[in-house]
Amino acid sequence: MRRLMPAFAILVLPGLALAAPQCPATAGTPAEPTAMPVQQKGRQPQPRPILPDEITGSPALTRIASHGAVLFDIGRPEDQHGLRAVYARNGDHFRVFYITPDGAAEIGGVMWDASGHNLTRDEVAPIRGTIPTVVLNDRNGPSNGATGTSGPAVNPVRRLSAASYGLYGGKEAPRVYMVVDPLCPYSTRALQTLQPYVDAGMLQLAIVPISINDYENHAASTPAAIAMLSVPSDAMVPLWRHIMAQGHAPADVTISDNAQATLKLNLDAAHAIGVRGTPTIVWSDRNGTPHQEAGLPDDVDRFVAGLPV
Template sequence: MRRFMPAFAILALPGLALAAPQCPSVADTPARPAAVAVPQVGGQPQPRPIPAAEIARSPALSRIASQGASVFDIGRPEDQHGLRAVYARNGDHFRVFYITPDGGAEIGGVMWDASGHNLTRDEVAPIRGTIPTVVLHGQGSSRSEPGAAASPATVNPVGRLSAASFGLYGRRDAPRVYMVVDPLCPYSTRALQTLQPYVDAGRLQLAIVPISINDYENHGASTPAAVAMLSAAPDGMVPVWRRIMAQGHAPADGAVSETAEAALTLNLDAAHAIGVRGTPTIIWSGRDGAPHEEAGLPDDVDGFVAGLAS
């Protein structure tokens, strides 16, 4: 059994946007998906460029490609319950879509199996630079997952974010986890919801680092939302974020501090420096004091929290 759940916004920081996903609109009697020949190397399916004529026959593919994205087949439809997995790239931006059997609608997101394993990550792993997960083992040494986009080895991500502007949420004596977020990124809000019970239990403290990368999807609403968060005191940042979640934009009655825009610029600089490629990205110190960086939440959140330094 597979299911779709948001995990992290697999989008780079600056650059051109891909077509935004839309809710599926499946025909009453959808046609069976066409067989897709995906070449394999070492048993691992490799991306296949989708020809222009084939794109033109699918409204969903046409929408994705209309913004200048290159589109590729990944995975196998028989492994996706009849859905067609498509990798779309536009410059430094990339995204995975699952196309409905009639070719009329696309679902942008991440597919998980019943055990909580991230299937989409497996599908994009053969594509160089698409897995932005790096675990740093001490200064100047790193180990990346296959296909990972490496963070600069000379930058300690925990140290770099400790100098950024962030809000604190949770007990001060709990292990601190930095979370780089776009306030209007649905994957960031889901991450906060997922970690809420652990914060309430005193098992971790979140240091929320607001940035803005989703302006192209929400007509420029992410930047004022991030500025609103950065205008709040550190312990008031999450309450402001909750208002933003509820309203879908920055509070109209919120006062903007004189330093908030500069703080946002510095946070974006910090995100670039440590190699952040999407939101949320989490940064923490392990029990051995070594810094760790991961895009999205780990598949095993319980294990992750248990392994935090105390």
């Protein structure tokens, strides 16, 4: 059994409803302008461009293409309860839609199976530039074998340990770095998801504020991040909750003289490890191997169980 959750997608096309596991960064390495295939994995087919006559024959596809998106078929209808999985790309942004059999309606979102596995991520994985990854090949530590961004290899745990962050949770618990935009809804949802594990002493969060969502909230993210970086480490998450409730930085926070420069350093750290959106989590497993993931893992219980004890 599969569940389609319209509240989520991978990134967002301009002019369409927001639905993403991450708020996408607007700066840094741009995504590929077209759907470029990579080596096929498992049973997933390569994306197929949808021809103009197919688009005009479907009201749903016509609506999606009217925003300037280029459309590709991904996945197989027989694997999606008869729905047609369509990858729509417009510049650096993309979104996945599921089209009804009559071609008249579309659902933007992510499909999950009964075990909680993200099927949409599997469908878009054959498209280069879609799933953010990072190369880890540290001379002083093991590599996780991932492939991804160009440029020198960076140990993300070591890089973020030198950033400015707020600590939340017991000091004896294994630390997980989480790069957030204070006003990114997916960052706040990630905090809510991990809250029970923090409360149980199973992990400690190191919250690294950056600002990438100003284009969505009338430039409210930057002052919110600066406010968070103006308070002591243990006060950062309580202030973040206040910011979540208000939707902007509170007026009664005294901004430190170096907060803006600190935000710039955090942004530099995020760029160095290839962050493409928030939240991004970074951690070391029980073997000391560093890992980085865009958004939260599909199986949070398994992720937490693999942290050092």
